[in-house]
Amino acid sequence: xxxxxxxxxTGYTGVELLRILVNHPDVxxxxxxxxxxxxxxxxxMFPNLRGHTDLRFSVPSADTLxxxxxxxxATPHGVAHALAQEVLDAGARVIDLSADFRLQDAQEWEKWYxxxxxxxxxxPEAVYGLxxxxxxxxxxxxxxxxxxxxxxxxxxxxxxxxxxxxxxQQMLIADCKSGVSGAGRGAKVGSLLCESSESMxxxxxxxxxxxxxxxxxxSRAAGYAVDLTFVPHLTPMIRGIHSTLYAQAPDLKxxxxxxxxxxxxxxxxxxxxxxxxxxxxxxVKGSNMCRxxxxxxxxxxxxxxxxVIDNLVKGASGQAVQNMNIMFGLEEQAGLRQVALLP
Ligand SMILES: NC(=O)C1=CN([C@@H]2O[C@H](COP(=O)(O)OP(=O)(O)OC[C@H]3O[C@@H](n4cnc5c(N)ncnc54)[C@H](OP(=O)(O)O)[C@@H]3O)[C@@H](O)[C@H]2O)C=CC1
Ligand SMILES: CC(=O)N[C@@H](CCC(=O)OP(=O)(O)O)C(=O)O
Numbered sequence: 001x002x003x004x005x006x007x008x009x010t011g012y013t014g015v016e017l018l019r020i021l022v023n024h025p026d027v028x029x030x031x032x033x034x035x036x037x038x039x040x041x042x043x044x045m046f047p048n049l050r051g052h053t054d055l056r057f058s059v060p061s062a063d064t065l066x067x068x069x070x071x072x073x074a075t076p077h078g079v080a081h082a083l084a085q086e087v088l089d090a091g092a093r094v095i096d097l098s099a100d101f102r103l104q105d106a107q108e109w110e111k112w113y114x115x116x117x118x119x120x121x122x123x124p125e126a127v128y129g130l131x132x133x134x135x136x137x138x139x140x141x142x143x144x145x146x147x148x149x150x151x152x153x154x155x156x157x158x159x160x161x162x163x164x165x166x167x168x169q170q171m172l173i174a175d176c177k178s179g180v181s182g183a184g185r186g187a188k189v190g191s192l193l194c195e196s197s198e199s200m201x202x203x204x205x206x207x208x209x210x211x212x213x214x215x216x217x218x219s220r221a222a223g224y225a226v227d228l229t230f231v232p233h234l235t236p237m238i239r240g241i242h243s244t245l246y247a248q249a250p251d252l253k254x255x256x257x258x259x260x261x262x263x264x265x266x267x268x269x270x271x272x273x274x275x276x277x278x279x280x281x282x283x284v285k286g287s288n289m290c291r292x293x294x295x296x297x298x299x300x301x302x303x304x305x306x307x308v309i310d311n312l313v314k315g316a317s318g319q320a321v322q323n324m325n326i327m328f329g330l331e332e333q334a335g336l337r338q339v340a341l342l343p
Pocket of ligand 2: 098178181183184
């Protein structure tokens with residue numbers, strides 16, 4: 001059994017990791033941390049876990065975490081910078097759900113996250129944990145940077161076009177909608193029911209911190225510097241990301257449906273829908289699946305890709321477990337076979 005530790009067990013991604021891992025056939029949960037809830041039984045805070053774990057929250061310590069085989073960081077930015085080296089030195093592997101190791105350029109990270117980068121020395125070995133792109137590097141990795149939620153849905157939706165060099169050097173548009181759980185479990189006025197229900201709004205139009213991450217991933221896939229317009233929106237749902245992606249390819253001769261089906265044919269967590277489909281976020285709610293539909297306007301040639309994920313699963317904790325499965329040579333779908341909840 002793989003001994004697992006989780007730093008930050010009281011946030012939404014932490015409890016989502018627990019929901020997945022208590023049913024994982026190869027995992028023994030060993031440590032779950034919270035500084036504010038030290039000593040409290042995990043199942044007292046999260047009654048959905050009653051009967052599944054007897055663990056209590058403990059304070060993070062390099063000794064207990066280092067004794068695990070793998071440690072997940074489900075913490076705000078900067079926490080993994082401070083602790084990852086000690087945990088790695090003790091022999092555990094690290095899977096970080098925050099953005100601490102996602103950008104390869106430390107100065108770029110400091111600009112977008114508005115704080116000093118606390119672990120520049122670890123950047124060369126950090127692997128960007130998007131299995132559909134980096135599966136071989138993930139197998140060998142000690143340190144994984146789990147992609148952000150918006151970047152996961154946007155990259156999976158555009159990769160087939162960019163990898164094939166089908167898009168001329170031009171602006172792409174990613175028009176993305178997120179559920180409110182994407183803002184985390186911490187109390188914020190914008191997350192209140194009265195503020196977020198029956199209403200919808202764009203935010204971060206001038207620049208969102210997922211923009212450099214998306215640009216980095218798309219540029220790697222294309223082999224040239226890709227730019228895009230990225231506009232996130234907050235929508236009145238709890239879970240889910242819906243990305244509508246716009247691209248132009250005037251000289252395109254390829255059958256786009258076939259291109260997407262072939263690109264993801266061997267991917268257990270990407271479902272290319274039949275031509276003409278409109279995937280709904282509820283078709284992936286609670287599951288690790290990304291569903292994609294590709295459309296092309298018959299008259300204008302405009303390409304429109306629709307990509308949906310659950311922000312807490314494929315956009316965070318599910319993808320983190322998928323990475324763990326690959327790192328430890330387990331079946332990639334182990335613990336991740338949840339079918340989406342309908343309605
Ligand atoms: N919500 C989402 O959809 C997604 C979130 N993410 C990322 O995942 C990470 C976790 O997000 P989320 O689950 O929303 O929770 P929060 O960002 O609210 O993190 C809360 C957890 O981190 C712990 N924590 C906070 N500060 C520290 C510290 N200095 N040292 C140790 N532990 C600390 C808290 O426990 P305590 O203070 O009691 O110790 C708590 O358990 C974030 O980086 C977020 O950006 C990524 C993709 C999607
Ligand atoms: C709806 C909402 O607020 N979403 C968050 C993104 C989710 C997230 O936590 O992303 P990181 O892991 O990169 O921090 C936001 O826009 O900041």
